[in-house]
Amino acid sequence: xxxxxxxxVTGGSGSGKTTVxxxxxxxxxxxxxxxxxQDYYYKDQSHLPFEERLKTNYDHPFAxxxxxxxxxxxxxxxxxxxxxxxxxxxxxxxxxxxxxxEPKEVIIVxxxxxxxxxxxxxxxxxxxxxxxxxxxxxxRRIKRDIEERGRTLDSVIQQYLSVVKPMHxxxxxxxxxxxxxIIPEGGKNQVAIDLMTTKIASILSESNKA
Ligand code: C5P
Numbered sequence: 001x002x003x004x005x006x007x008x009v010t011g012g013s014g015s016g017k018t019t020v021x022x023x024x025x026x027x028x029x030x031x032x033x034x035x036x037x038q039d040y041y042y043k044d045q046s047h048l049p050f051e052e053r054l055k056t057n058y059d060h061p062f063a064x065x066x067x068x069x070x071x072x073x074x075x076x077x078x079x080x081x082x083x084x085x086x087x088x089x090x091x092x093x094x095x096x097x098x099x100x101x102e103p104k105e106v107i108i109v110x111x112x113x114x115x116x117x118x119x120x121x122x123x124x125x126x127x128x129x130x131x132x133x134x135x136x137x138x139x140r141r142i143k144r145d146i147e148e149r150g151r152t153l154d155s156v157i158q159q160y161l162s163v164v165k166p167m168h169x170x171x172x173x174x175x176x177x178x179x180x181x182i183i184p185e186g187g188k189n190q191v192a193i194d195l196m197t198t199k200i201a202s203i204l205s206e207s208n209k210a
Contacts, residue, residue: 016186038111
């Protein structure tokens with residue numbers, strides 16, 4: 001059986017990488033396609049008290065359980081199903097549930113630090129970096145974290161200035177050099193999305209001929 005295509009979509013928090021991933025996902029929704037977010041693989045912190053979990057640096061590579069992420073991705077590439085972990089942003093830890101996911105022909109892997117780990121980069125066929133200015137990203141993040149992740153304005157600003165921004169410049173932004181495609185201003189960049197979907201379609205039709 002032919003190997004699934006793996007597309008990595010990264011960029012800073014609030015860059016629009018989720019919009020890019022979802023747009024590609026919808027373009028191929030008649031095919032078999034799966035979206036795997038790195039956020040699902042934040043480390044389990046249920047053994048720590050809540051106050052300790054609040055102090056965790058969630059923008060550092062150490063925050064992620066990449067061993068499990070990579071092993072799940074390798075299983076999917078080998079056409080084996082996985083039980084994907086579920087993350088709870090309000091509790092700052094993994095939930096006790098999992099979601100059963102079946103392998104698919106196209107896998108989109110999305111997250112802030114997916115290009116930081118060489119083992120992950122090696123599993124990807126196309127690597128995309130969504131490049132969006134810091135001011136746009138913080139505005140989006142404030143809105144999202146208050147509306148969807150149960151945060152206060154003060155906590156979002158404090159976390160952004162003390163952790164998210166410095167970690168972005170130390171770990172996320174430098175991974176741009178590993179990208180095959182850099183998309184300015186994210187999900188609304190129709191030309192870039194069209195170019196990507198054409199490329200994915202051509203890889204799919206080539207592998208169907210093989
Ligand atoms: O969806 P997005 O790429 O923005 O998700 C990554 C962000 O989630 C990180 O920048 C991190 O600061 C944030 N995060 C958080 N609290 C957690 C886990 C992650 O604020 N418990």
